[in-house]
Amino acid sequence: MSRANEHRVEAGGRLDEPCARRRKEIAEAIRRAGGINSHPVTHNAEEDLLWGAMVAKLNALHPRVASSRYLQAKERLPLPVSHTPRIDDLGRRLDNLTGFRLLPVDGLAPAGDFYGRFADDVFSTTMYLRCPGRPHYSPEPDMLHELVGHVVMLADPLFADLYRLFGKAANNATSEQDLQAISQVFWFTMETGLVQEDGRPKAYGAALLSSSGELAKIGTCSVEKFSIQEMIKSDYDISTYQGKLFIAQSVDEMADEVRSFLTRA
Numbered sequence: 164m165s166r167a168n169e170h171r172v173e174a175g176g177r178l179d180e181p182c183a184r185r186r187k188e189i190a191e192a193i194r195r196a197g198g199i200n201s202h203p204v205t206h207n208a209e210e211d212l213l214w215g216a217m218v219a220k221l222n223a224l225h226p227r228v229a230s231s232r233y234l235q236a237k238e239r240l241p242l243p244v245s246h247t248p249r250i251d252d253l254g255r256r257l258d259n260l261t262g263f264r265l266l267p268v269d270g271l272a273p274a275g276d277f278y279g280r281f282a283d284d285v286f287s288t289t290m291y292l293r294c295p296g297r298p299h300y301s302p303e304p305d306m307l308h309e310l311v312g313h314v315v316m317l318a319d320p321l322f323a324d325l326y327r328l329f330g331k332a333a334n335n336a337t338s339e340q341d342l343q344a345i346s347q348v349f350w351f352t353m354e355t356g357l358v359q360e361d362g363r364p365k366a367y368g369a370a371l372l373s374s375s376g377e378l379a380k381i382g383t384c385s386v387e388k389f390s391i392q393e394m395i396k397s398d399y400d401i402s403t404y405q406g407k408l409f410i411a412q413s414v415d416e417m418a419d420e421v422r423s424f425l426t427r428a
């Protein structure tokens with residue numbers, strides 16, 4: 164699997180049997196009845212409980228470690244705690260805020276499709292949850308990651324525009340190398356980006372904001388000055404906690420640099 168495809172890792176062999184069986188059921192339901200702003204999967208009580216426990220934990224952490232842009236976006240698009248959100252309802256609310264809509268996918272969107280859909284105001288979301296045995300981090304993007312991380316951030320018009328630009332750039336990429344560079348920059352900004360606020364690093368990246376384990380480690384891993392060139396050269400591993408993060412002095416600085424990279428000739 165190429166680096167560019169890592170955002171959509173197939174969960175496969177590492178899952179215990181009940182978890183793998185449930186993911187298969189969910190994928191089949193999405194293939195059968197999915198579509199933009201649809202809700203093809205009914206989650207069970209165990210999944211509602213897991214969702215609620217994780218969201219409550221993240222809600223308690225966010226005021227201290229999340230960027231103010233994220234906290235404001237969460238007020239614009241609040242997520243339920245007592246049960247998993249309905250994708251149709253959430254998609255319509257998001258559409259009213261920034262024009263983005265949600266497309267349930269069975270977990271196997273190649274990188275070009277995943278990024279490319281942003282250009283059409285579509286965010287692809289999985290609908291399975293992490294396995295209950297390892298609730299604080301999911302190496303593959305589960306529904307908690309997609310909704311608590313990406314979809315809340317998409318309620319902010321500046322971030323929604325940046326996602327669109329990532330989509331246009333991915334659609335215009337003429338080589339695997341170009342797509343990989345776009346993927347690297349997406350990873351180190353929209354997934355794991357930090358911004359300096361009140362003299363401290365605060366998260367705006369979805370992979371950090373949706374993982375209580377990652378949020379707890381922000382102060383302990385290597386943090387580097389924001390640099391698109393360094394991001395393109397840097398290696399990363401989505402299957403474990405992050406070892407290197409990039410911090411911008413402000414969201415505006417990050418957005419200017421990312422726009423300039425994505426719209427370069």
Ligand SMILES: [Fe+2]
Nearest residue numbers: 304354369370
């Ligand atoms: Fe992600």
